[in-house]
Amino acid sequence: MLPDLITPVPGPRSQQLAARLGEVECRNTTFRSPEWPVFWERAEGVNVWDADGNRYLELTSAFGVATLGHGFTAEAVRHQSRDLLHAMGDVHPARLKVELCERLSAITFESWTGGKGKTLLGNSGFEAVEAALKTAALATRRTGILAFEGAYHGLGYGALLGAGIPWFREPFDNQLARITTLLPFPADETGLDAFRSALANVDGHDIGAVLVEPIQGRGGIIIPPPSFLRELREWCDQTGALLIFDEIFTGLNRTGKRFACEWDGVVPDLVCLGKALSGGFPISACVGKAAVMDAWPETHGEALHTSTFLGNPLGCAMAIAALDEHLKPATTAAAADQGTALHTALMTLSGEPFVTAVRGRGLLQAIELHHPDGRPAGDVAIGIVQELLQQGVLLLPEGPTGHVLAFSPPLGLDAGEIGFAVEWLRQSLRRKNK
Template structure:
């Protein structure tokens, strides 16, 4: 099979990249676990310093490592609350932040993530995410936030606004630059922290090392995971030093947080992305994919929109006559592709989007073959 799923966006550097495997093998010969809070190790410090260096923003930063994206989101909320002495959090419709209780509360998609699992933590509020295709504008989102401030929660009680620069499970909708800039202004105006969830969009996928670089806006906290460690369980919360320092000693961490084996993989991943110019390659792969889908759109009325940044591309399907979301067509395309040897994933609150998460290391010939299969599957 040709993998256009990448373990749900985990494998930017591909399956078992030799340099990642070599780093892991070397670490396995040293030690596999001590618990960083019990016996610190240099790799943790080295990766934290590297993330402080490469994430957006030139301000002083600190990093805390964890195991999963949901765990990192939970801790980002903890840090925001202790740093601001506030409790309210604003997220967006369609967002996905994980499957733990706080992460589910932040998530703006009920089925299959939230149905039956409540009640969820309180003081979580949602604003509509701007999607032009569905008639929701930046102005609509901002008006909704203003309404929250007037009707539900004083902005002086809001600790953070959490947003994905590109919604992952929600449908690969790109946050409009106007919204991101205005959120930064609102946060600065009211003393609110801006948290960027780059769990799926980080590490080269969007044609920048981090998607926030497309906006010229620095988050106060950035959350990363997935492709950070090339298939090993590792996540990170990186933020302004003044914010991160607010957490009391012992307040952050975990038995397996910052696994030395996963850290070895992550340090190798960052070098591979740099040395193999995978950020630039993401742009080229995305351009080729977008061009192919654009040609298909002109002859396939079910293709409602092709969108994304870099190689983080989504194609949305709608009924040819009613223009209503068409999850059945998306499922048929996915099934036809699988029969032909191409593995793809669907997403979106209507399940009518196919998202593309191929490894950025995919050979040109294999990529070309995959595009042929994709075209055949859409036309079939």
């Protein structure tokens, strides 16, 4: 449905909630200004309603979580909540943990290679990344990590070892081990040459883990040349390093395929999943080739990597419902078709002020903005995001300077909704040029 604004945005209830939140929450968490934020009350499909009753067209999937649409897995959690809210994940687990791990094996390594995958569950995406890094350390007995400029893998201390966006890492850099080599992430053939030159100077004997997003998300929706992942795979095979794909954002039909790595036909040793895995519950997974995951020793009653809520039955029930849908070829086809429709509409903005690139795959699209003198136009991007909020469209900026408008809507976006958002965006670009 198209937006239906009842009160000015943000409305009085959102303003009151923002003031109250400012009194009790860490000031570095929720950004607040006179125009920001609105407070969500409920969501369904591609729409969100705020505390003031305004309905929005939601083009972020809530950070990529609601790929199947807001509320898709709600019935699963309602059903499960009647029977079991919590189990003892690594001692006396819920039956659903078994079924979830089986689904994760089926959608990853069984689909890619015919062999089993084994899973280490977590709660947040960064925990999956940290589980993968630990697995690589156990399997290779090497401490070195190869990561990429512009990368985002979450903000836990282990995940920060792979951080390629400086402002996330720098405040805590003195507490982090000096074990990471950052390479340029290629956006084109020139970037690919720079990557190859940098990789040639890396001592592969020290590297145990190569951590990479097949498409960079927070780095600006950067799609590398087709040979990039293949060359990383070859390098890992030659050196014995493990290839880790962070598909927390790009996985599960976000890009028009079940996983972004499938565009290039490259199979990792380990893959990290989260966000759309449950459609709304904190659960994540590090899934690896069985032989790689067996680098972890057999437990004798005390797990080396676990948490209180590992394999929570609510999260497992939601993830099973989501994966059953993601396993359907029709779901992947729908994501590809709707992504094509969105990309085609966004391409009509190519000649508008500030627009220097339109790119994307599936339901992950981007518009890059620069000033006429070549400077990244992060100021224009945030202004547009705020203007669209006033029209009932939820959008976010990405990129190192916030100059990329990122589109990651849920499945179910129709032509009228796409047209509405694109036309308001066109008008906003032209107003910013006056």
